[in-house]
Amino acid sequence: MDFSNFLVMRQEIGVIALFVILLIYDIFAAETKAMRYFRPLACILTGAATLLGFLFPGHEAEAFGGMYVTTPVTMLMKNILMLGTFTVFLQAGEWLRKGDVLIREGEFYTITLSTLLGMFLMISAGNFMLLYIGIETASLPAACLAAYNKYKEKSAEAGAKYVLMATLASGVMMFGLSYLYGATGSMYFDDMVPALAVQPMTVLGFVFFFSGLAFKISLVPFHFWAPDVYEGSPTATTAYLSVVSKGAACFVLLITLHHVFGAMTDIWYPMMWVISVLTIIVGNLFAIRQKDIKRFFAYSSVSQAGYIMLGVMQDSPAGLTATIYYVLVYLFSNMAAFGVITAVENATYRTDIAAFDGLSKSNPRLALMMMIALFSLGGIPPLAGFFSKFFIFASAAEAGDYVLVFIALINTVVSLYYYLLIVKAMYINQAADDAVGRIRTDRYNMTSLILCTAGTLITGIASCVYGYIGSVGF
Amino acid sequence: MEFTIYIILVPMLLFFVLALGGRWLGPRTAGIIGTAGMGAAALLSYIAVYKYFFAGAGIGPDGNYLTVTGFNAQWLRLTDSLHIDMGVLLDPISVMMLAVVTTVSLMVHIYSFGYMKGERGFQRYYAFLSLFSFSMLGLVVATNIFQMYIFWELVGASSYLLIGFYYTRPAAVAASKKAFIVTRFADFGFLIGILILSYCTKTFDFGAITADNASLAVRTMEGSSFLGLSSATWAMLLIFMGGAGKSAMFPLHIWLPDAMEGPTPVSALIHAATMVVAGVYLVARMFPVYLFAAPQVLTVIGYVGAFTALFAAIIAMVQTDIKRVLAFSTISQIAYMMVALGVSGMGGHAGEGYTASMFHLFTHAFFKALLFLGAGAVIHAVHSNEMEHMGGLRKRMPVTHITFLVACLAIAGIPPLSGFFSKDEILSAAMEGDKVLFAVLWIVAGITAFYMFRLYFRIFWGRESETARHAHEAPAVMLVPLAVLALLTCVTGFIPFSRFISPDNAPYALGINWGVAGASIAIGIAGIALAAWLYMRDSERPQRIAARMGGFYKAAKRRLYIDDAWAFLTKNIIFRRICAPIAWFDRHVIDGTWCGIANVTQRTSEAIKGIQNGRVQAYALLFIISVLLITIITLFI
Numbered sequence A: 001m002d003f004s005n006f007l008v009m010r011q012e013i014g015v016i017a018l019f020v021i022l023l024i025y026d027i028f029a030a031e032t033k034a035m036r037y038f039r040p041l042a043c044i045l046t047g048a049a050t051l052l053g054f055l056f057p058g059h060e061a062e063a064f065g066g067m068y069v070t071t072p073v074t075m076l077m078k079n080i081l082m083l084g085t086f087t088v089f090l091q092a093g094e095w096l097r098k099g100d101v102l103i104r105e106g107e108f109y110t111i112t113l114s115t116l117l118g119m120f121l122m123i124s125a126g127n128f129m130l131l132y133i134g135i136e137t138a139s140l141p142a143a144c145l146a147a148y149n150k151y152k153e154k155s156a157e158a159g160a161k162y163v164l165m166a167t168l169a170s171g172v173m174m175f176g177l178s179y180l181y182g183a184t185g186s187m188y189f190d191d192m193v194p195a196l197a198v199q200p201m202t203v204l205g206f207v208f209f210f211s212g213l214a215f216k217i218s219l220v221p222f223h224f225w226a227p228d229v230y231e232g233s234p235t236a237t238t239a240y241l242s243v244v245s246k247g248a249a250c251f252v253l254l255i256t257l258h259h260v261f262g263a264m265t266d267i268w269y270p271m272m273w274v275i276s277v278l279t280i281i282v283g284n285l286f287a288i289r290q291k292d293i294k295r296f297f298a299y300s301s302v303s304q305a306g307y308i309m310l311g312v313m314q315d316s317p318a319g320l321t322a323t324i325y326y327v328l329v330y331l332f333s334n335m336a337a338f339g340v341i342t343a344v345e346n347a348t349y350r351t352d353i354a355a356f357d358g359l360s361k362s363n364p365r366l367a368l369m370m371m372i373a374l375f376s377l378g379g380i381p382p383l384a385g386f387f388s389k390f391f392i393f394a395s396a397a398e399a400g401d402y403v404l405v406f407i408a409l410i411n412t413v414v415s416l417y418y419y420l421l422i423v424k425a426m427y428i429n430q431a432a433d434d435a436v437g438r439i440r441t442d443r444y445n446m447t448s449l450i451l452c453t454a455g456t457l458i459t460g461i462a463s464c465v466y467g468y469i470g471s472v473g474f
Numbered sequence B: 001m002e003f004t005i006y007i008i009l010v011p012m013l014l015f016f017v018l019a020l021g022g023r024w025l026g027p028r029t030a031g032i033i034g035t036a037g038m039g040a041a042a043l044l045s046y047i048a049v050y051k052y053f054f055a056g057a058g059i060g061p062d063g064n065y066l067t068v069t070g071f072n073a074q075w076l077r078l079t080d081s082l083h084i085d086m087g088v089l090l091d092p093i094s095v096m097m098l099a100v101v102t103t104v105s106l107m108v109h110i111y112s113f114g115y116m117k118g119e120r121g122f123q124r125y126y127a128f129l130s131l132f133s134f135s136m137l138g139l140v141v142a143t144n145i146f147q148m149y150i151f152w153e154l155v156g157a158s159s160y161l162l163i164g165f166y167y168t169r170p171a172a173v174a175a176s177k178k179a180f181i182v183t184r185f186a187d188f189g190f191l192i193g194i195l196i197l198s199y200c201t202k203t204f205d206f207g208a209i210t211a212d213n214a215s216l217a218v219r220t221m222e223g224s225s226f227l228g229l230s231s232a233t234w235a236m237l238l239i240f241m242g243g244a245g246k247s248a249m250f251p252l253h254i255w256l257p258d259a260m261e262g263p264t265p266v267s268a269l270i271h272a273a274t275m276v277v278a279g280v281y282l283v284a285r286m287f288p289v290y291l292f293a294a295p296q297v298l299t300v301i302g303y304v305g306a307f308t309a310l311f312a313a314i315i316a317m318v319q320t321d322i323k324r325v326l327a328f329s330t331i332s333q334i335a336y337m338m339v340a341l342g343v344s345g346m347g348g349h350a351g352e353g354y355t356a357s358m359f360h361l362f363t364h365a366f367f368k369a370l371l372f373l374g375a376g377a378v379i380h381a382v383h384s385n386e387m388e389h390m391g392g393l394r395k396r397m398p399v400t401h402i403t404f405l406v407a408c409l410a411i412a413g414i415p416p417l418s419g420f421f422s423k424d425e426i427l428s429a430a431m432e433g434d435k436v437l438f439a440v441l442w443i444v445a446g447i448t449a450f451y452m453f454r455l456y457f458r459i460f461w462g463r464e465s466e467t468a469r470h471a472h473e474a475p476a477v478m479l480v481p482l483a484v485l486a487l488l489t490c491v492t493g494f495i496p497f498s499r500f501i502s503p504d505n506a507p508y509a510l511g512i513n514w515g516v517a518g519a520s521i522a523i524g525i526a527g528i529a530l531a532a533w534l535y536m537r538d539s540e541r542p543q544r545i546a547a548r549m550g551g552f553y554k555a556a557k558r559r560l561y562i563d564d565a566w567a568f569l570t571k572n573i574i575f576r577r578i579c580a581p582i583a584w585f586d587r588h589v590i591d592g593t594w595c596g597i598a599n600v601t602q603r604t605s606e607a608i609k610g611i612q613n614g615r616v617q618a619y620a621l622l623f624i625i626s627v628l629l630i631t632i633i634t635l636f637i
Helices: A004-008 A010-029 A033-055 A072-096 A099-124 A128-146 A153-184 A189-195 A200-217 A225-232 A235-259 A262-288 A293-312 A317-348 A364-378 A384-398 A402-427 A443-461 A463-473 B004-025 B027-054 B092-115 B122-140 B145-163 B170-201 B206-221 B231-246 B255-261 B264-273 B275-285 B287-293 B295-316 B322-342 B348-382 B398-412 B418-433 B435-460 B476-494 B514-535 B541-549 B551-557 B559-611 B616-636
Strands: A061-063 A068-070 B068-077 B083-090
Touching: A004 A010, A004 A061, A004 A068, A010 A033, A010 A072, A010 A099, A033 A072, A033 A099, A068 A072, A068 A099, A072 A099, A072 A235, A072 A317, A072 A443, A072 A463, A099 A128, A099 A235, A128 A153, A128 A200, A128 A235, A153 A189, A153 A200, A153 A225, A153 B616, A189 A235, A200 A235, A200 A262, A200 A293, A200 B616, A225 A235, A225 A293, A235 A262, A235 A293, A235 A317, A262 A293, A262 A402, A262 B559, A262 B616, A293 A317, A293 A384, A293 A402, A317 A364, A317 A384, A317 A443, A317 A463, A364 A384, A364 A402, A364 A443, A384 A402, A384 A443, A443 A463, A463 B068, B004 B027, B004 B068, B004 B083, B004 B092, B004 B122, B027 B092, B027 B122, B083 B092, B083 B145, B092 B122, B092 B264, B092 B275, B092 B348, B092 B476, B122 B145, B122 B264, B122 B275, B145 B170, B145 B231, B145 B255, B145 B264, B145 B275, B170 B206, B170 B231, B170 B255, B206 B287, B231 B275, B231 B287, B231 B295, B255 B264, B255 B322, B264 B275, B264 B322, B264 B348, B275 B287, B275 B322, B275 B348, B287 B295, B295 B322, B295 B435, B295 B559, B322 B348, B322 B418, B322 B435, B348 B398, B348 B418, B348 B476, B398 B418, B398 B435, B398 B476, B398 B514, B418 B435, B418 B476, B418 B514, B435 B514, B514 B541, B541 B551, B551 B559
Parallel strands: none
Antiparallel strands: A061 A068, B068 B083
16 A cells, blocks of 8 residues: 555644544543643644645645545645634634533534544545545534534434434435446546536436535525524534635535536526525515524525525636635625624624624624624625625626626625624614623634734735635646 | 935925824924925925936937936836826926925925914914925826826816815805815816826827827727717817816816905915916826827817916906906916817917926916915005005005016016017917917907006005004014015016927927017016006096996906806706705615615514524534535525
């Protein structure tokens, strides 16, 4: 066996190493004073891994006979996911030090890393078997994360719902894959491509496979689990699910759609067209009515996923670049918002939107960062969200799909409305009498907020970011 | 020449420091930091001037001036040729402008230290000044028309902020809004012009647009026509509209007199020396395109300029607010520059108009800033803008008096002050270009001398008013800028401008046209004499003449009803006849439709709320149904 194969997988190995270090440290340091250093260690190591990933882009390579494929693009995708995980770690710490989760503090990090490993495998898979294993590796620990506050009913419920729905989705997916295998006689992407023709069996297989991914991306009509799980899970998990997990699934869809199912474009393009329109509209319609901020963000993230699909559908360099860029910007904006939510929740133990009333008076800085994040999600220039929407619409328009762009554009107006509802709560509504005063955020969360807000402010204006993603792609 | 980028970055940095940290800095420190930073920028500009013109950095092998790109960064890439850059373009006019803007800005920074002392928002004021300087410098060195447009708008925004500096005064708020809306309206034309131009030439870059005497633009834009004019003509006309708005050309001049509600140093910097000449600068920047692709527009520019010059001069004769007089005089003088561009050609002596225009821009910046700062010192002393509250101030404010007199003589075109030389060049260029324009400008020269000396005599001579009796000379920190600018006014006329600036960047020799000069000196002296006869001593003569002029005098005092015409047009025609019906349509039909849709949406989401019932088995069922439905639909449709 050629061990150099392993070197190709350096990002996965990095995650595993991180996982092992933290796990061992957790085991030996548990319930001792050394546990104090656990959190800085975890954050610094993850941050360093992220930084190294961005600093040293890799080259195209294959391992294990085509089972595992890595390209500069997939490495960039993984780096973005790593960045997301890093911000989640920064934000999670304060909550992990509270109440009954304290004794399981270390587990959060290790479990999250194991889901991340699954996502990395999904992205780099060159074979549907590995892809499936990756999805499973990512799903099951995610259910643990959802049920992390297990003594809280809602959290336990969220975990149960997630694991049940994920099982169902992966079952359906496996079923679809078996059809595809039957039709082509292979699970390797490269071998399947010439054998895939449009025929009922492959279409059936494709739709089943697609629904499994659509579940992870929470596309309508596979999104029903998302609001319940997002609401019930601990906030850190919600952030992780809405950004990292969703981004990973989007990347996988982007790769497989064009790479494997390129011959079936005529089949899936109209299907995806309808689904993305539905996703945007349904996400928007439901978001308007929400009272709970986490549920609100669940629907907001549903509609954002719809926008991402606009880029995913395009088989063009612009589509690829716009999708990755959109996910990156979405990561910054959404994580900034979740950072503020975390801070407010830690201080007030509330997650309803009314908890944000008058935040601009008591915590002007938090309110400002929240506003920037929301404006970016709504797509207001000169924030990054505007540019990401612009590029994703441009990629769809380039393909001539003006109707889709038009519908999406109208929906951005609707989305602006509900994002502004939060801004209104913060800046116009009067705070209740029992509202908390100044919130003290710990340094970690503040770091993540500054990082994400800076990202939101800079990534749009600095055109080099988009240019860099474009240059990595080709 | 890479260091030139810092000329722009320093004021930008200052703006952020002062705007974000102003509260902690305290007024004194903030003022010192702002002034020191501006001093550094000015120093860098002088180094740039030295290196470009004298140390050979800007001189090509054939002796012509080169276009040097000091810095360039691609900002937004649309296609291979169409991209928006941010950069620093150095050529004779931009280097000249760097020196002008930083010098006047530095003087105003120093002067404001005394003038704004004790004002609320002192730090905010300095932050805005830095923002303005940054924007103006960015505009001047723009490498492409889009960068220019961005900074053009930034300049407009900072002007808005500064006019409305006293935001508790309703007049200042109204004036700032007026200035913003009017110039914004003009910029709308500018933007469309840019879009047409870039659509046809596939580039924003000044170098590419004006290369080879605009042959590129000519080639691609000659063919298409709209309403009988080529698309190049349309584009350049619309771009001129933007320039006319910023440079207060008739009929878009209405904002400038009102802009005098801002602090006086701001008027000196923005509304006299720098921002308002941006339109002239824009036309000069695009000059080859105007000359070769759209010569009709150049004629329009000439005539609009001449009319504006005469029109503003007439109004200036009867204004009683000293800043308003200066405002109208500014409009008139900028129009002079426009006329000079309008009659200019290219190549050697034919480019005299272009050179003259830039020369006048240069000299005017200093003496008009001097006039405004002097007026500021007077206003500071008597706490009023009205002439009747002044009079006889020459003994109480000797330094202000002398420097003001120098500036008045310069603007009246009396040798050897700077205004004489530049005005003479403009007049002789007009003489060769178009006799009608020359005649108008010649008359305006006389009127200018008259109203400037009317202003001078009424402030410094005649009977002292009650308030003037308590006036004191301004503090030294305000007098130093006056002295510096007066010195510049005395010496800048001797710069042989044609050696540095010409439309094709080739130096040539240009002498004084003594025939024209004699005529202009004569009418200048006549104007001064008339003003002296009427206003040097208190007399009944002005009132008698005003009474005899009757209606015309009143009309001029009401600014020839142009403001009223605009008000009528906007209020009665646009608001009432066009906007009101649209508003009705919007409120009842469009809003109605959307309310209906919103109601339907609400009901729908109420109705489908049941689906999201929290039961996981229902979700699973829906999941399976969806998968099957999608499969069936994709298979059979």
